[in-house]
């Protein structure tokens with residue numbers, strides 16, 4: 661559990677995003693952003709492990725890598741904008757995303773969610789509140805939150821989730837597994853880490869509790885050092901996309917439709933440039949929704965065990 665969750669009465673959401681980002685980069689990322697490596701997007705050890713896992717796995721697209729987008733709706737801001745401009749940028753290119761909503765923080769505006777579904781997007785769960793505690797609650801309390809979310813799951817045919825702030829626990833996965841099909845809280849390699857933190861595969865895999873995991877493989881905008889230029893960030897992301905195509909893996913980008921994150925002008929520009937690059941390599945990528953990727957993986961697993 662992160663240390664700040666042990667501070668009595670601290671509500672992490674009440675600390676402005678700008679201050680949280682500053683503290684994160686100043687104190688937690690200081691030793692992690694090692695520049696100048698020939699593979700700056702990955703530690704070489706975890707990349708080697710990833711190559712090996714994907715070479716022996718049957719659960720992979722043989723000819724094409726996959727492309728998915730997932731979006732965390734942390735505040736009600738996006739309802740006022742109806743998902744613009746991220747939604748427009750994706751739809752203009754014929755792309756769809758899974759949008760993960762909170763069920764205990766803001767009123768979920770059904771007209772917006774209905775319109776997303778009509779446009780072919782997927783609706784998913786981002787937890788109840790966004791206090792980072794979901795994975796660490798007592799079982800009874802978490803199950804009560806899941807019970808409150810049940811109507812949302814049924815109404816929008818929810819199959820997947822991401823834990824707030826990627827703070828998953830085994831207990832969370834066990835509690836969620838009877839209700840949902842997949843989670844997206846893992847990274848294949850934690851951004852910028854030379855220590856090789858991550859699950860070391862970009863392929864979806866089934867966890868012991870039965871829930872599928874779809875790892876994140878492209879560095880999210882909010883993880884980049886504030887001092888990095890747009891071209892540095894773009895080069896980083898392009899290298900990650902190229903690696904997934906080489907591996908026959910999954911290009912998985914996470915977005916946050918918040919003014920302090922992806923809607924910052926320079927992050928929108930980065931997204932536009934990255935999507936242009938996606939277009940260039942689109943013929944080598946099979947675009948789908950995360951729930952469709954899980955279905956593909958399930959079928960691959962069944963073929964393997966037949």
Ligand SMILES: [Zn+2]
Pocket residue numbers: 732733734786790824825
């Ligand atoms: Zn979030």
